[in-house]
Amino acid sequence: MLSPGVLFPAGYLLLYLSTNIYLNAEFKNNLSKSVNKATGNTWHISIKSMKSGWVLNSVTLNHIELTKTKAHGKSESADNSAITINNLEIPVPNLEKLLFSSADRTLSTNTVCEKILNDQHFNH
DSSP states (O other), rough: OOOHHHHHHHHHHHHHHHHHIIIIIIIIHHHHHHHHTTTTTTTEEEEEEEETTTSSSSSEEEEEEEEEOOTOOOOOOGOOOOEEEEEEEEETGGGGGGTHHHHHHHHHHHHHHHHHHHSSTOOO
């Protein structure tokens, strides 16, 4: 049970599962705040789920929905429709460091935010 052939895969699986749990909890909240800040609170993002690649070098976002926030005192117009992206895979180097470094968390959040906002589906 304590051989490297068992310990390494068990450790890697634990890191992989922990990263995915973090992505679907705290990272999604941080990403939402980052998108709000980057767009001047004019867009809201909703993400159904996120998962890391098996090699921990990318993040796949499933069912991204961007909606324009409603301005106070103004009626909602037709240009406020939601933008939906079914799947988006974003390369994120050193994803395994996400759980251990706040600088890497911030950098990864900003990288994912920029990719979503610069994606061809998003025109504001």
